[in-house]
Amino acid sequence: xxxxxxxxxxxxxxxxxxxxxxxxxxxxxxxxxxxxxxxxxxxxxxxxxxxxxxxxxxxxxxxxxxxxxxxxxxxxxxxxxxxxxxxxxxxxxxxxxxxxxxxxxxxxxxxxxxxxxxxxxxxxxxxxxxxxxxxxxxxxxxxxxxxxxxxxxxxxxxxxxxxxxxxxxxxxxxxxxxxxxxxxxxxxxxxxxxxxxxxxxxxxxxxxxxxxxxxxxxxxxxxxxxxxxxxxxxxxxxxxxxxxxxxxxxxxxxxxxxxxxxxxxxxxxxxxxxxxxxxxxxxxxxxxxxxxxxxxxxxxxxxxxxxxxxxxxxxxxxxxxxxxxxxxxxxxxxxxxxxxxxxxxxxxxxxxxxxxxxxxxxxxxxxxxxxxxxxxxxxxxxxxxxxxxxx
Ligand SMILES: Cc1cc2nc3c(=O)[nH]c(=O)nc-3n(C[C@H](O)[C@H](O)[C@H](O)COP(=O)(O)OP(=O)(O)OC[C@H]3O[C@@H](n4cnc5c(N)ncnc54)[C@H](O)[C@@H]3O)c2cc1C
Numbered sequence: 001x002x003x004x005x006x007x008x009x010x011x012x013x014x015x016x017x018x019x020x021x022x023x024x025x026x027x028x029x030x031x032x033x034x035x036x037x038x039x040x041x042x043x044x045x046x047x048x049x050x051x052x053x054x055x056x057x058x059x060x061x062x063x064x065x066x067x068x069x070x071x072x073x074x075x076x077x078x079x080x081x082x083x084x085x086x087x088x089x090x091x092x093x094x095x096x097x098x099x100x101x102x103x104x105x106x107x108x109x110x111x112x113x114x115x116x117x118x119x120x121x122x123x124x125x126x127x128x129x130x131x132x133x134x135x136x137x138x139x140x141x142x143x144x145x146x147x148x149x150x151x152x153x154x155x156x157x158x159x160x161x162x163x164x165x166x167x168x169x170x171x172x173x174x175x176x177x178x179x180x181x182x183x184x185x186x187x188x189x190x191x192x193x194x195x196x197x198x199x200x201x202x203x204x205x206x207x208x209x210x211x212x213x214x215x216x217x218x219x220x221x222x223x224x225x226x227x228x229x230x231x232x233x234x235x236x237x238x239x240x241x242x243x244x245x246x247x248x249x250x251x252x253x254x255x256x257x258x259x260x261x262x263x264x265x266x267x268x269x270x271x272x273x274x275x276x277x278x279x280x281x282x283x284x285x286x287x288x289x290x291x292x293x294x295x296x297x298x299x300x301x302x303x304x305x306x307x308x309x310x311x312x313x314x315x316x317x318x319x320x321x322x323x324x325x326x327x328x329x330x331x332x333x334x335x336x337x338x339x340x341x342x343x344x345x346x347x348x349x350x351x352x353x354x355x356x357x358x359x360x361x362x363x364x365x366x367x368x369x370x371x372x373x374x375x376x377x378x379x380x381x382x383x384x385x386x387x388x389x390x391x
Contacts, residue, residue: 018061022064032169044381046112074178080178085172087114089112093247103247110248123307131307144381159304159368160372165346186225197276216290260320265342275293294317295314298315307343334351372390
């Protein structure tokens with residue numbers, strides 16, 4: 001009998017035959033072998049925070065990895081940590097700090113699983129900081145035949161594993177390159193949007209991390225900068241806008257209200273004009289959308305299908321409440337993003353097809369599809385969404 005399965009927002013729903021928790025490597029191997037013997041498709045879920053249908057299938061088995069946790073193993077000499085795949089980002093910061101390390105960067109929230117972050121190429125903000133996938137130096141993967149491989153043993157497999165869409169196999173741990181432990185000084189402020197955009201390059205260059213949310217209701221910006229600080233933590237009680245703490249405490253925000261989201265990455269030089277056009281669209285045509293627009297930066301990388309592959313990037317996110325329609329608004333935004341050569345976040349909404357991704361990533365996309373087909377020739381880890389994009 002099929003079971004109900006939903007993502008975090010509740011807007012993406014499916015009815016797989018079975019949703020099964022897994023807590024050990026042996027349980028993962030047994031589940032994958034059983035699925036292969038019965039020709040069941042398999043999807044693997046972390047915290048289910050993706051807004052795209054990457055997790056979903058009205059058939060087969062969904063493996064839940066919340067229990068695939070345990071100790072993380074730090075190699076202080078190499079500056080790396082091997083982290084169980086299901087461990088939430090919120091559980092990683094303290095043990096790393098105790099060993100003298102922090103993650104190089106983090107995104108808006110810390111509820112995702114480690115493998116889920118890598119699954120869709122999650123990023124934070126920072127002029128010189130790449131996506132979290134770029135910190136991956138190894139991963140253990142259970143393939144469709146139940147064999148267990150180390151991604152680092154094959155450079156192509158490692159590159160594909162860095163941003164894998166859950167399409168290679170079940171990842172049971174991820175090894176990340178770390179930074180020496182650091183404190184951050186957070187400063188938040190409100191300001192009209194025009195003066196912020198007039199000095200946007202200056203603001204981005206001034207600190208390790210800069211981002212803003214533009215609120216269409218009052219045409220103002222809630223800006224945030226995070227600067228390296230020597231520490232120790234300082235709550236700065238005299239100011240409600242500033243404080244200093246350990247990096248993993250400062251990075252995450254609360255995103256309690258369910259919503260759905262589209263995010264595109266555009267070349268950094270085009271960020272201001274692209275944002276101006278989204279702002280104009282919301283001020284003229286979609287005046288009922290109250291949700292803010294987020295503006296962040298990501299450094300260029302050499303990944304195959306990463307949003308910042310080969311170019312300095314600005315990511316722009318638009319949101320809508322789950323109670324109201326979003327598609328007409330998102331499609332209109334997508335037209336603007338595409339006119340700036342935009343690339344959609346793999347874990348958020350888009351309306352693109354395989355040929356679009358081929359054009360966006362060229363040879364990198366072909367290589368990713370080839371490695372996927374080599375590791376999973378029968379498509380055990382595909383669902384209709386991934387089949388349409390990757391085969
Ligand atoms: C409130 C909110 C805030 C967000 N903030 C950001 C942000 O700041 N920056 C950003 O870039 N994105 C952000 N996102 C998007 C989201 O973080 C990503 O889509 C992320 O992949 C979700 O992680 P997860 O653990 O929930 O993974 P899931 O959504 O559960 O899965 C994501 C992908 O990873 C695969 N996967 C998960 N675990 C495994 C495993 N063990 N083995 C193999 N494959 C696996 C899945 O099959 C799927 O393809 C946000 C989303 C929400 C809802």
